[in-house]
Amino acid sequence: MSDSPTNHGSDFIRSRIRQDIDAEVVPAGGVTTRFPPEPNGYLHIGHAKSICLNFGVAEEFGGVTYLRFDDTNPEKESDAYVQAIMADVRWLGFDWGDRLTHASDYFPQLYDFAVELIRNNDAYVDSLTAEQMREYRGTLTEPGRDSPYRGRSVEENLDLFARMKAGEFADGAHVLRAKIDMASPNINLRDPALYRIRHVTHQRTGDDWVIYPTYDFTHCICDALEGITHSLCTLEFEDHRPLYDWVLDRINVNFHPPQIEFSRLGLEYTVMSKRLLNQLVRDGHVRGWDDPRMPTIAGLRRRGVTPAAIRDFCSRIGVTKQDNRVEMELLEFCVRADLEKTAPRGMAVLEPLKVTINNYAEAGGETLSGPWHAQNEALGERAIPFSGTLFIERSDFEEVPPPKYKRLSPGEMVRLRYAYIIRCDEVVKDADGEVVELKVTYFPDSKSGSDTSGLKPKGVIHWVDAEASLPREVRNFERLFNVPAPTADGFLSQINQASVEVMTARIEPAIAASDETRFQFERVGYFVKDAEETGVFNRTVSLRDSYKPGGGK
Numbered sequence: 181m182s183d184s185p186t187n188h189g190s191d192f193i194r195s196r197i198r199q200d201i202d203a204e205v206v207p208a209g210g211v212t213t214r215f216p217p218e219p220n221g222y223l224h225i226g227h228a229k230s231i232c233l234n235f236g237v238a239e240e241f242g243g244v245t246y247l248r249f250d251d252t253n254p255e256k257e258s259d260a261y262v263q264a265i266m267a268d269v270r271w272l273g274f275d276w277g278d279r280l281t282h283a284s285d286y287f288p289q290l291y292d293f294a295v296e297l298i299r300n301n302d303a304y305v306d307s308l309t310a311e312q313m314r315e316y317r318g319t320l321t322e323p324g325r326d327s328p329y330r331g332r333s334v335e336e337n338l339d340l341f342a343r344m345k346a347g348e349f350a351d352g353a354h355v356l357r358a359k360i361d362m363a364s365p366n367i368n369l370r371d372p373a374l375y376r377i378r379h380v381t382h383q384r385t386g387d388d389w390v391i392y393p394t395y396d397f398t399h400c401i402c403d404a405l406e407g408i409t410h411s412l413c414t415l416e417f418e419d420h421r422p423l424y425d426w427v428l429d430r431i432n433v434n435f436h437p438p439q440i441e442f443s444r445l446g447l448e449y450t451v452m453s454k455r456l457l458n459q460l461v462r463d464g465h466v467r468g469w470d471d472p473r474m475p476t477i478a479g480l481r482r483r484g485v486t487p488a489a490i491r492d493f494c495s496r497i498g499v500t501k502q503d504n505r506v507e508m509e510l511l512e513f514c515v516r517a518d519l520e521k522t523a524p525r526g527m528a529v530l531e532p533l534k535v536t537i538n539n540y541a542e543a544g545g546e547t548l549s550g551p552w553h554a555q556n557e558a559l560g561e562r563a564i565p566f567s568g569t570l571f572i573e574r575s576d577f578e579e580v581p582p583p584k585y586k587r588l589s590p591g592e593m594v595r596l597r598y599a600y601i602i603r604c605d606e607v608v609k610d611a612d613g614e615v616v617e618l619k620v621t622y623f624p625d626s627k628s629g630s631d632t633s634g635l636k637p638k639g640v641i642h643w644v645d646a647e648a649s650l651p652r653e654v655r656n657f658e659r660l661f662n663v664p665a666p667t668a669d670g671f672l673s674q675i676n677q678a679s680v681e682v683m684t685a686r687i688e689p690a691i692a693a694s695d696e697t698r699f700q701f702e703r704v705g706y707f708v709k710d711a712e713e714t715g716v717f718n719r720t721v722s723l724r725d726s727y728k729p730g731g732g733k
């Protein structure tokens with residue numbers, strides 16, 4: 181991808197790959213990585229980190245990347261998730277070409293490798309109940325004990341495993357386990373399960389299988405079969421690496437990828453585990469996986485975040501072995517930095533206050549014009565209707581202005597963006613004393629671009645024409661959680677109950693008519709036309725940009 185940000189190229193994974201190329205362990209151009217999602221939910225921004233890393237390094241070194249669905253858990257997985265994941269990876273700007281695979285593509289080979297382990301006396305069929313197995317496993321401080329079935333003969337194991345596959349046994353009756361070491365200080369090596377009986381229909385293989393391989397057994401073998409030169413995964417798999425290596429050392433496969441771990445991305449004010457995200461969706465705390473408040477790729481997209489901003493974010497957070505939670509402000513910074521250059525700018529008034537120009541005499545008004553983006557001429561110009569009745573932002577008027585106030589107040593002047601200078605002459609209030617209208621004078625010779633008035637108003641405010649502007653629903657999103665680090669057991673009570681504020685704004689007609697979807701509403705923020713509901717704008721991010729990456733707030 182040509183427009184991807186160049187990565188720093190100096191993180192420990194890239195250094196390692198460069199080393200492997202120099203040492204001719206991998207041929208240049210032969211770097212092969214994979215992104216292995218489980219299709220049991222939507223991708224989130226943490227996955228984006230892994231996607232950018234796997235596709236990014238392969239691209240930088242002229243290699244390739246597999247998109248491999250880790251579909252060994254049929255109860256929780258579905259084709260709908262598969263489709264959503266593919267759409268999200270593509271939207272992020274990455275291409276797996278014809279390297280789309282599934283762990284289930286390898287079920288027959290995986291079975292053969294399991295038989296090979298049994299033949300070599302490296303695996304056995306255990307018949308303890310799940311509960312007994314837990315008891316025998318021991319604890320972090322106590323070694324486990326050998327199962328009474330551990331000494332079964334190779335013949336008996338082969339026979340039982342074949343019958344497990346043939347569907348002769350109920351779920352849980354038997355488990356195929358690796359024969360490693362029940363006293364190992366690493367619990368992952370205490371004879372881990374390789375195959376379990378599950379009479380469940382699989383979304384791709386249907387009812388062909390009633391035994392399913394475990395993640396640990398499957399993943400290393402798929403990596404080897406695909407010739408993955410660098411198997412990049414998150415730190416929680418560090419303790420599984422000895423098992424990854426153990427399996428590959430004992431089967432007849434002529435490739436042994438190195439597993440290299442990096443830290444997961446955590447982000448403040450949100451949760452990232454699919455289990456918790458699923459719960460938010462299922463219990464109706466959000467409107468779906470693509471709710472604009474969700475940290476999912478689909479949610480960020482609907483929120484108006486661009487793929488370039490997500491890639492920039494992933495490149496800025498870098499790749500290390502330190503677990504941390506990144507500030508939400510960094511993501512917002514990247515979103516602003518991208519939209520600032522690319523989003524056309526128009527005017528919208530979120531809380532309209534009526535303004536009547538006493539001396540405006542043009543019947544039917546006039547049409548002014550302004551650039552869509554003053555620094556990006558390629559975006560062109562738009563027509564801006566103007567007449568004697570306008571709306572300005574309620575917050576741009578103060579009856580008793582604070583010192584150095586640069587907006588409108590009684591007797592003071594202000595410039596209307598791309599239009600004229602006005603002076604506030606009269607404040608109209610309703611019975612409750614609430615300001616409902618301003619009566620103003622405008623100066624016909626103060627038109628933007630041909631101002632000969634000599635007047636010097638203190639500020640410039642945005643506005644829309646009352647008649648020509650359109651009412652649109654605007655949704656202002658706040659953080660989904662009240663605390664920076666929501667906890668797995670308390671996150672539901674940490675939900676921010678005020679995470680959406682809905683208002684009816686008045687927008688410039690050119691914004692509604694434009695094919696563009698993302699806009700800067702001048703002086704207000706960045707907004708996107710909602711992809712599902714017409715007439716709705718989602719606030720992507722506010723304009724505030726005091727955040728300096730690396731330099732605090």
Ligand code: ATP
Nearest residue numbers: 216217218226227229230413414444445452453454
């Ligand atoms: P979750 O905890 O959200 O269920 P998972 O690891 O079970 O995540 P997978 O679909 O198995 O989800 O993840 C696919 C890949 O994405 C894995 O290689 C995993 O390490 C990586 N990944 C998942 N979450 C993160 C994260 N927060 N930061 C970086 N990489 C991640």
Ligand code: MG
Nearest residue numbers: 217218250395
């Ligand atoms: Mg996983």
